[in-house]
Amino acid sequence: MVDESDDSIPANITPPIYVTPRVLRNSPLSTKREKQKSTPLFRRPAPKVAKTAPPMRSLHSQFQIRQPRIITPSGATEPLHSPIYNKEKHLTYFEQCFKISSIIGKGSFGEVFAVKSMEDSRNYAIKVSIQVIRQNCASKYREVENHMRLPKHSNLVEFVKAWEEGGRLYIQQELCEKSLLQLCMERHALPEEMIWNILIDLLKAVDHLHMNDMIHDDIKPDNIFLTSKGVCKLGDFGLVINLKNKNDVASAEEGDSKYLAPEVLNGAPSKASDIFSLGVTILEAATDLDIPSNGESWHQIRNGEIPDRFFVGISVELRFIIQWMLSSTPSIRPTTKELLKQNGIRRRIWKRTLYVKSVELAHSIADWSFVITTWLMALFSVVVYPALSAICDRRASICAETVSKQHTPIQTPETSSSRLGFAKTLAASNITPFDYSDEENVSFQRRLFPLIPRFQMDDDEDDEDEDTRNDNELPTSSSNSSTIDSFTTSSPILRESPIRRSLRFRSETPPSARRIRENNHRGSGDYNSQQRRKYERMRRIEACMDSDDNDELINAAAAENIMPQSCPPLLRSCRKLNLQRAPKLNFNLLDNNENTGNDKIEIHHQRPNRNAKATSSNSSSSSVLGQTRTLRSTAARRGALIAEDSSADEF
Ligand SMILES: Nc1ncnc2c1ncn2[C@@H]1O[C@H](COP(=O)(O)OP(=O)(O)OP(=O)(O)O)[C@@H](O)[C@H]1O
Numbered sequence: 174m175v176d177e178s179d180d181s182i183p184a185n186i187t188p189p190i191y192v193t194p195r196v197l198r199n200s201p202l203s204t205k206r207e208k209q210k211s212t213p214l215f216r217r218p219a220p221k222v223a224k225t226a227p228p229m230r231s232l233h234s235q236f237q238i239r240q241p242r243i244i245t246p247s248g249a250t251e252p253l254h255s256p257i258y259n260k261e262k263h264l265t266y267f268e269q270c271f272k273i274s275s276i277i278g279k280g281s282f283g284e285v286f287a288v289k290s291m292e293d294s295r296n297y298a299i300k301v302s303i304q305v306i307r308q309n310c311a312s313k314y315r316e317v318e319n320h321m322r323l324p325k326h327s328n329l330v331e332f333v334k335a336w337e338e339g340g341r342l343y344i345q346q347e348l349c350e351k352s353l354l355q356l357c358m359e360r361h362a363l364p365e366e367m368i369w370n371i372l373i374d375l376l377k378a379v380d381h382l383h384m385n386d387m388i389h390d391d392i393k394p395d396n397i398f399l400t401s402k403g404v405c406k407l408g409d410f411g412l413v414i415n416l417k418n419k420n421d422v423a424s425a426e427e428g429d430s431k432y433l434a435p436e437v438l439n440g441a442p443s444k445a446s447d448i449f450s451l452g453v454t455i456l457e458a459a460t461d462l463d464i465p466s467n468g469e470s471w472h473q474i475r476n477g478e479i480p481d482r483f484f485v486g487i488s489v490e491l492r493f494i495i496q497w498m499l500s501s502t503p504s505i506r507p508t509t510k511e512l513l514k515q516n517g518i519r520r521r522i523w524k525r526t527l528y529v530k531s532v533e534l535a536h537s538i539a540d541w542s543f544v545i546t547t548w549l550m551a552l553f554s555v556v557v558y559p560a561l562s563a564i565c566d567r568r569a570s571i572c573a574e575t576v577s578k579q580h581t582p583i584q585t586p587e588t589s590s591s592r593l594g595f596a597k598t599l600a601a602s603n604i605t606p607f608d609y610s611d612e613e614n615v616s617f618q619r620r621l622f623p624l625i626p627r628f629q630m631d632d633d634e635d636d637e638d639e640d641t642r643n644d645n646e647l648p649t650s651s652s653n654s655s656t657i658d659s660f661t662t663s664s665p666i667l668r669e670s671p672i673r674r675s676l677r678f679r680s681e682t683p684p685s686a687r688r689i690r691e692n693n694h695r696g697s698g699d700y701n702s703q704q705r706r707k708y709e710r711m712r713r714i715e716a717c718m719d720s721d722d723n724d725e726l727i728n729a730a731a732a733e734n735i736m737p738q739s740c741p742p743l744l745r746s747c748r749k750l751n752l753q754r755a756p757k758l759n760f761n762l763l764d765n766n767e768n769t770g771n772d773k774i775e776i777h778h779q780r781p782n783r784n785a786k787a788t789s790s791n792s793s794s795s796s797v798l799g800q801t802r803t804l805r806s807t808a809a810r811r812g813a814l815i816a817e818d819s820s821a822d823e824f
């Protein structure tokens with residue numbers, strides 16, 4: 174019988190809002206939910222512990238290891254290389270190769286960050302040691318070494334790598350969604366089916382550790398993690414003891430007192446102590462019991478005096494297993510093997526194993542498909558890229574050829590000293606040398622053919638010019654000689670020997686035009702010799718430029734952000750440039766007038782010959798003007814009159 178007289182509330186004291194249930198007066202144990210209700214919402218935080226200056230030895234080690242060094246399973250370190258890491262930068266490997274998503278938590282050893290790796294674009298958890306590592310401490314890499322030595326298991330948090338930089342230890346591992354402690358805080362007592370699954374997962378993890386002669390020594394909800402698929406994993410290998418390593422056994426530390434087996438207070442941790450810690454963890458998850466860290470209630474749990482009310486709603490099977498695991502005598506406690514053979518577990522284990530394996534398989538399929546996709550893309554680019562680049566090269570050369578034909582006459586020393594200069598001029602005037610945007614119905618195939626004469630590539634307007642082209646019309650100006658070349662190479666009619674061509678030129682060209690041309694070439698008079706020098710200079714430049722493969726022009730255009738689309742019609746470009754078009758001289762009329770003795774010579778303003786691309790530059794206009802002046806003097810000698818002004822009209 175409980176004496177209630179002690180518990181009576183004095184009349185002068187206001188009763189608290191949350192009265193502790195009477196049943197708890199007998200037992201200091203309570204659930205976390207009950208404790209939460211009786212705890213004030215605000216509690217002054219504990220004062221921060223003032224840190225003293227780190228020992229000089231630690232500082233020295235910090236300056237010793239500046240570059241990141243990866244830790245090997247033997248405990249040695251090697252330089253850490255990564256295609257992303259640049260040691261010249263004043264940033265650590267961690268800062269350069271990982272993008273921090275959030276800070277997950279902070280433990281006694283270190284701070285844990287959720288990060289995204291820039292090397293493989295996957296998410297990881299990285300634990301960074303708070304303290305600078307003591308270089309001469311034998312167990313400085315114990316956690317890493319033990320984690321690395323452990324064979325992989327689906328119920329252990331996966332280890333990726335660990336490195337040391339600037340005296341700090343970084344441990345990269347699999348990122349889990351939350352810890353069991355977080356889940357228990359959110360949901361309090363978990364459903365029994367979930368408890369069975371957690372127990373099975375953890376038993377398998379602990380069994381794997383024990384099979385490898387290792388003791389976890391710190392099993393608690395805070396060190397148990399859950400993935401997004403609900404798979405439970407054991408993590409935090411900071412206190413793991415390798416029973417084969419005498420140093421580990423000698424330097425074994427106690428785990429969290431809340432989950433500590435009673436025998437560890439006076440002795441060393443063992444596999445049985447791990448079973449006890451696991452038992453307390455399952456008890457907490459199943460009953461929402463607020464596990465005490467010391468005092469009477471601590472002993473109460475270890476003596477098996479847990480009130481029945483905490484087991485309400487829990488099956489006898491599960492209660493029996495929990496109580497067996499919490500046996501105060503280590504020898505009575507079951508092993509992992511024995512527990513896995515229990516009825517309640519055996520019934521569920523195959524289903525749970527199947528689920529965990531399927532999750533693992535799906536995960537590895539996703540991983541492999543990512544790798545395969547990456548490789549396929551790489552292979553595709555290796556195979557397709559050469560073909561694509563060949564097509565692009567071909568197209569660029571066609572464009573360059575056309576541009577060269579169209580723009581070579583423009584390249585006079587007066588207008589542009591180089592092709593780069595020309596490209597810059599185009600860029601400044603906002604004209605794309607490869608712009609076909611205003612050309613109608615130009616098929617790609619037409620442009621692809623490099624030997625198609627240019628007059629076939631232009632619009633209707635220009636075709637009209639072609640129709641009106643006189644077979645006798647051979648460019649007569651010296652400045653148009655490159656045009657003659659391009660015309661002769663492009664026209665099958667004119668692909669003939671130079672002698673035959675000159676004969677045909679003689680027979681077909683009107684005498685007056687022939688004389689002008691011959692005079693020009695002979696260099697009669699000062700003006701003509703000047704013209705001839707200019708012509709020769711131009712020919713040299715053109716020859717020079719023709720020997721190029723037009724790469725410079727294209728590169729210059731690309732440098733000016735002019736994206737090649739296709740070959741441009743020159744006439745459009747001329748129109749955009751607002752260039753003048755040269756008048757066309759009808760020499761037949763001159764000859765007729767000469768024959769008939771008619772004094773008046775008509776100079777028809779026509780659209781220029783398609784090949785007379787000299788119209789697009791001032792220099793070429795001036796050469797046409799020179800031509801016209803020559804004609805004028807010839808005509809004057811003959812007493813002819815120039816009917817119209819021979820200056821170039823507006824195009
Ligand atoms: N792999 C992980 N995925 C997700 N969260 C993690 C992971 N590892 C650690 N955490 C979180 O970081 C917190 C601290 O991690 P951890 O327990 O490893 O640090 P610790 O310094 O060893 O702490 P303690 O010694 O107190 O256990 C944990 O509470 C946990 O919530």
Ligand SMILES: [Mg+2]
Nearest residue numbers: 280395396409
């Ligand atoms: Mg921990």
